[in-house]
Amino acid sequence: MRILFLGDVMGRAGRNAVAEHLPDLRTRLRADFVVINGENASNGMGLNANHAAALFEAGADCVTLGDHAFDQKDMMTHIAQDARIIRPLNYAKDAPGRGVNVFDAGRGRRIMVLQALGQTFMKRPFADPFSAVEAELKRVPLGARADAILVDFHAEATSEKMAMGHWCDGRASLVVGTHTHVPTGDAQILGKGTAYLTDAGMCGDYDSVIGMEKAEPMRRFITGMPKGRFTPAEGEATLAGVFVVTDDKTGKATSCQMIRLGGRLAQSLPE
Amino acid sequence: MRILFLGDVMGRAGRNAVAEHLPDLRTRLRADFVVINGENASNGMGLNANHAAALFEAGADCVTLGDHAFDQKDMMTHIAQDARIIRPLNYAKDAPGRGVNVFDAGRGRRIMVLQALGQTFMKRPFADPFSAVEAELKRVPLGARADAILVDFHAEATSEKMAMGHWCDGRASLVVGTHTHVPTGDAQILGKGTAYLTDAGMCGDYDSVIGMEKAEPMRRFITGMPKGRFTPAEGEATLAGVFVVTDDKTGKATSCQMIRLGGRLAQSLPE
Amino acid sequence: MRILFLGDVMGRAGRNAVAEHLPDLRTRLRADFVVINGENASNGMGLNANHAAALFEAGADCVTLGDHAFDQKDMMTHIAQDARIIRPLNYAKDAPGRGVNVFDAGRGRRIMVLQALGQTFMKRPFADPFSAVEAELKRVPLGARADAILVDFHAEATSEKMAMGHWCDGRASLVVGTHTHVPTGDAQILGKGTAYLTDAGMCGDYDSVIGMEKAEPMRRFITGMPKGRFTPAEGEATLAGVFVVTDDKTGKATSCQMIRLGGRLAQSLPE
């Protein structure tokens, strides 16, 4: 299976880049399944139903969220109506929507997508993600009840992310981190066959502070005094993510490559 | 000026990779100046005088530290005797050693190296790094009193690191992050000419949890119960860092490329 | 039922004060049941089997622990052999021992004691304490399956502690905080009959930094440089805690008073 994952879409610049590049990219990579993290697509904070529709329109098969899952209030009700939208398994006891789903990836193949939040350095406490992910991986074993499994681990700390990669090694096709908005350059296939990337990075303007217009976050760091609001940077976005090919017999990865397309960053596409 | 920076050297595996690859790499890149972050070179915790000597022997001109600066107690006195070793400017009011120095980079050129610690998500509070860096950049203006300036920003949060990059933009040759032990893939030259990379990554074994043998950190994440000690992973290390070329007339960067050499990660070297 | 609770016993000074004062105090208060938090009784870090024995010898019927539960390694095995020792319900998935027990309080009365850890400002992530406590309060309803219920909520943040008090209101006899080592002066009976105190304080020397000899913690705050180890302060300890009387028909509290006995603090004992 050929799987494309794109990191946190950041505001209008990120949505525009998805709309502009994804249709061609999907074709070029002959992707069977496309997952996009959309937790910042609406003004940098959450995802509303309209912007979710735009991501699906551009070619996403599944949209994941994160700690900002419900910053746009209409997602509180919308998520129950669209089974393609996944929020973290451990977002909250009473969260609406689902943290995992199994999708049809064409030619009878099934892909399970799940998301979990990390505990380290997060603003709120979340329940243990290792147990939450474990339960799903046991319920739907790779190669038996799913042909591929994608874990979006939305977390800050590199230690927790690498530990999650190893924890899922051999049991998922891909463990990809999100949340930091910076792509990491450590794409690899772990010892038991799971593709791993610490962070996908954002689909956003990299002349910014994690996708936000620079002035206000810099003011806060430098003066300690907030003045205005955060707004997404509007320069041309770079699509950032990872492309993985799996063996349909085992669900394990045979290749794992970082994707950077458009915008300021050095370009990186599989040949 | 041709400047090579390598990220946190992690234990014996990291030291071995530096010893094995750096002499050739330095020649191949025709580097004028080499800086290595050594804060984890001694058993993953701090840097002792012997291991510092080994890094210099292999080709470092300057060694930076970090929050683990004084984990090896002999560094408390050794640092005062070796002006090539730089600890964070804002490590502590009473810290021994220096946080900045100006070095001879050959042919009459001077390079200033400084280090600061971030405040976000760190285990201890540190004084404001933006003020600390600002003071040095004002004292030694780029292009006037230094031909190149390298800022090692040892920090966790991507937001704080990007803000520091922009804060130094046009006033430093390179702002490179360290501390997370994962290389980022966002090398770029910012708008006013400063090369920037969110994190250099570690010189260590990437089949690990941030360079540590997997078993114990995974046990802690998964069971919540510590059992043993952390020890550095011993598999072949990848050298990770960044290579920057600056214009000697302005001190600004003309190229900025990530370096990954040896070990498990995809290789990345300038042509 | 007449219930005495004493906060975190801090090192030898705390143990000595318990040994010296508790027998008389127990008699004077005609206490039916005595619970002591012992998480710091052994050198300020954890509780070993010998020191647990000393607390029981002095008059404790039950000893609770905290985030330091297993700092003394022999508690890892000892706890399974002594059902009077309670560690937090949410200490860790694989923690030995128990987080709750029902005790005989004399004349056929049963008291349930449970402990939970807070999530806010703690060094490690812990599972949700509200769910953990809720499950026990549902399993053993006050007035039906227990004549009294004591909740030791070992937490840092005053907001989380007050929320736990209200969460248990009407369902527990007493919710008492521990962990900060400073007694609070807000003893009250909440609207539905639960006695509440934000923190019991420590049984330790109050000429200290939370029970530790002042010099080293002050050095760390002031210089940022650690030098030595933390050791418990050895001055005369104040016993600190709370005394609650409950109605045996309902399990609800009829009085709730702070206890401070011995040492430097103003004395406070029920008449």
Next chain:
Amino acid sequence: MRILFLGDVMGRAGRNAVAEHLPDLRTRLRADFVVINGENASNGMGLNANHAAALFEAGADCVTLGDHAFDQKDMMTHIAQDARIIRPLNYAKDAPGRGVNVFDAGRGRRIMVLQALGQTFMKRPFADPFSAVEAELKRVPLGARADAILVDFHAEATSEKMAMGHWCDGRASLVVGTHTHVPTGDAQILGKGTAYLTDAGMCGDYDSVIGMEKAEPMRRFITGMPKGRFTPAEGEATLAGVFVVTDDKTGKATSCQMIRLGGRLAQSLPE
């Protein structure tokens, strides 16, 4: 000198209690100087100019703030016009207003009031409070250039607060903590003559979660899902604080007693 300090005034309930009780209390205690922490007086968030006027009207001579100093935007400009309002010394590099002032306490006596923010467990990083306080205590030595010195240490962690108490011991008349909204019962005079109380508590409704209406904070703790806004609880407030008598010859404390007046908590007033 007879000094009354009242902790964080919480919304309308707190303001009403100050207006109702302070005039009599001031008379009864024959207080020479009254300081009130007002950081939550305006809807629980910050202090506006009108509410500051009401606190002065009721009998405050000085009002201190805290991390919420500028939540009400008019304080950004108002503070410069009223030298009786003190914000933390280390609030931010570019904060308006002052962190310290010397006041006339009658009969030629001068009292210096200063405030600092702690670093541990706070939401933003603040500069080192120990250095900031030290500088003022050196500039205005107790007994020489001030007849009394009051330090409001607005901090979360009990360890940091006790360390600040000892750091100022013999150099200030009173070190009183604020910020946690729960009064502590550890009032004492330290070894070199400084009165100390870990936290003054709030002037607010104690049937609440740190002064806020219970429902919303409890919902967040219990479900993890925010729904509404925080609003101050409206039940009758308890005035909480500390009353200190100093020796005018030395500036050191001769007595230190907790104050609790009105509302739900056990009453506590000097005879």
